Amino acid sequence: MSYENLNNRQREILEYIESKKTASYLELESKFDVSNMTIRRDIDFLAQEELVIKTLGGAQLAKSINDVYESPVANRLSINGAEKKAIAIEASNYIEPGEIIYLDGSSTCLELAKKIAEQSKALTIVTNSLLIHMELARSSNISIVSLGGQYDPVSCCLTGPNTEEHAHKYFVKKAFFSTKGFSPSVGTFESSAETFRIKQILASHCDEVILLADHTKFGQKSLCKVFDISQIHTVITDSGLDNDNRVVLEANVAKVITAQLKESVANF
Amino acid sequence: MSYENLNNRQREILEYIESKKTASYLELESKFDVSNMTIRRDIDFLAQEELVIKTLGGAQLAKSINDVYESPVANRLSINGAEKKAIAIEASNYIEPGEIIYLDGSSTCLELAKKIAEQSKALTIVTNSLLIHMELARSSNISIVSLGGQYDPVSCCLTGPNTEEHAHKYFVKKAFFSTKGFSPSVGTFESSAETFRIKQILASHCDEVILLADHTKFGQKSLCKVFDISQIHTVITDSGLDNDNRVVLEANVAKVITAQLKESVANF
DNA sequence: TGACGAATGTTAAAATTCAACACAAAAATG
DNA sequence: CATTTTTGTGTTGAATTTTAACATTCGTCA
Structure with a gap:
């Protein structure tokens, strides 16, 4: 894969x-x-x-979901696929039936959405990602709320001022984010400011900010800082993380969950 | 197809x-x-x-857009497909480059969205239908605005109070609607009240209300009336319409466009 | 009835796939 | 450093699949 x-x-x-x-x-x-x-x-x-x-x-x-899936996001899916899948499984297990959840528009959250759709927990999920919306629409147990707004074909997400205004209306229990880069002592980074505000709004409208970050994200910095490390309650990462980063991470966030990677990425 | x-x-x-x-x-x-x-x-x-x-x-x-397309709306597509396609072609020709358009969440409008995506007019399109959004996302010339809100899996549309509130923000040039039933002397009817308000809001926020109604819709009434005939500026129908209805229709709306049906539904 | 067209069946030639083996270069081993 | 092993690639021909052309059946309508 x-x-x-x-x-x-x-x-x-x-x-x-x-x-x-x-x-x-x-x-x-x-x-x-x-x-x-x-x-x-x-x-x-x-x-x-x-x-x-x-x-x-x-x-x-x-490409099963042809055209829309030919997006940059979908292509990004294939990078570190095993790590993202493992993290998505841990994340989906961390979600309790009945909860209200936000998923941001990253490829890792798309993996999580797939896992959620496979399970049959009754959930309410808020998202601004068209791809995530489509995945979740396959499951009948999930109540989906879309933040409207201007569609950005690069990220397959809804963005802009109207999205932000809409986002202000919703309050969720757990908000899942991914990131371009993550420093366990500083916080998360994105390369574009597009979704910056929406992430910020949802982070301030939830009980728990959960960051999904595979080990390759650690140490990467990028254009603009999105979350300060103090805003993040929980980090879900994979077992490929080196010890130095792990120590710093555990010192700075309340909860760290580690997804176990299988030794070999077997092709059956 | x-x-x-x-x-x-x-x-x-x-x-x-x-x-x-x-x-x-x-x-x-x-x-x-x-x-x-x-x-x-x-x-x-x-x-x-x-x-x-x-x-x-x-x-x-x-199945190009796999699972979501197995929805009731997609299945409804096959009913009177030829009429809907013919009407969609007329409707797409009626749209000028650069215009701002609203498409409601009916199967006829989905056909229209497909035609629009095939062409390469630069347009801005507002919709509350996930299926239409997906179709349009294939074209890079179209700026898509989604009304957010609660996702209704039966119609594959976004509905509810937040959608309505969002809808208030947008003003379009042409708004395309379809309907469950249509009386050319009274107006349009729907069987559920779900999308009633959104249709009303957009109709009051546009320069031109355009109804897409194939001949089978004429004479059908249903639970609740949505538009009064006086609100409708333009009707696009097909050549299968009988004369009595056509006379009444032309007396009551400013513009009637008739899509010509091919005699046989040829396979090339 | 019988002529016609559409749908289906039959056949053999053409094209494609597949499996087995051959070979060479690179990597691992002693 | 020579050797074995592994890996990747090329060649071949038999087996399979596709295709096109023609034959047949069936139902329809004059």
Whole structure:
């Protein structure tokens, strides 16, 4: 599922298919100047990973929720997929039936939304992410509240002043956020200011601010600081976190939950 | 695309593939007791309609925007599909580049949204329908504004007091509505009061109220009246409308646009 | 009835897939 | 440093699948 399994050629083949929606073996053969069999094996692999679908003389894009999912957010999904999934499982277990929850529009929260939709807890979920809304809409036990506003095609989220105003109306028990970068002594960082205010509003309208941050986020800083470390009640991370960061983290936030990663990211 | 093109066997094959996600020609051959070639041609047709994807020895489900689309609204799409498509084409031609538009959450407006997404007019579109939002999100020329609020899984729309409050903020040039029933002397009717207010608010916040009503809607009344005939500026209907209704309609609304139905619903 | 068109069945040629083996380069081992 | 092992790639031909062309059946309508 995650891109790190792919070698260069496979990655390029996937990108090519992503751009053209479909490609023939012949086409790819000459484009990459390798034998038919090699392309064939690459496609076999990509098909196993469910990234493409094999057709007669070639392959086409698989993406189950086609167009909307071809968003940058969806692509980001594949990065550190195992960590995000593990964190999403821990996070979903941390949610009690009946609770009112906010999910922000990050790829990690999208994973969490998938887990939530699979379970059948009765929940009320507030979100400004179209992708999360779509995932949750599959489950009949979930009452969904969307913050309206201007749609941002890059993040697949609703943003802008009207979203912010709408956000002021809602109060939730647990608010889940992800982040671009996280310093366990300083706080969280984002590269754009787009969703800055919405995150701030919801953080001040909840009982518990929960940060989902896999170990690769630690130490990364970015353009603007969103949350001060003192605002964060709970952090859910994965077992890949090094000890130095863990010590600082545990000193600065009230609760740390660690999702256990399986040793190998097995492809069955 | 719409189910009425399909014969019984094709419909059953599709249902079978929908339930099993994938099927082989062999499997289908014996299941329907026809020759390999017949199944093959059925699958070819279903693949042309983009309902399934051909794979080596069979086919698998295509469903582009998977699960959410299995909603009651999406199913309603297939009813009078030809009429709705024809009306949607007329309606999309009636929209000028740069305009600000409202689309309500009906199946006819969803068809219109598809047509709009296919074209590349730069538009700003306000909607409270998740399905319409998803369709429009495919096009990069469209600025989408979502009315937030409580998600209603039956209609796939956002409703409730917060949606209404949000709706008060927006003013559009043309507002497109559909309806459950329509009397050309009285007005429009809905069977539920859910979206009543939102429709009313937008109708009072636009320059032009446009009703999309295929000929089957005429004469149908229902639980509650939404628009008085005097509120409606323009009606787009199809050529299947009988003369009596047409005379009354033209006497009561300023503009009537008629979408021409093709005699046969040809498969190319 | 019989001519017509649409849907289905039959067949064989063409194309594609697949599995087995061959080979070379890179990595691991002693 | 030579060697074994592993990994990735190429080649081949048999097996399978697809395709196109033609044959047949069925129902409809003059």
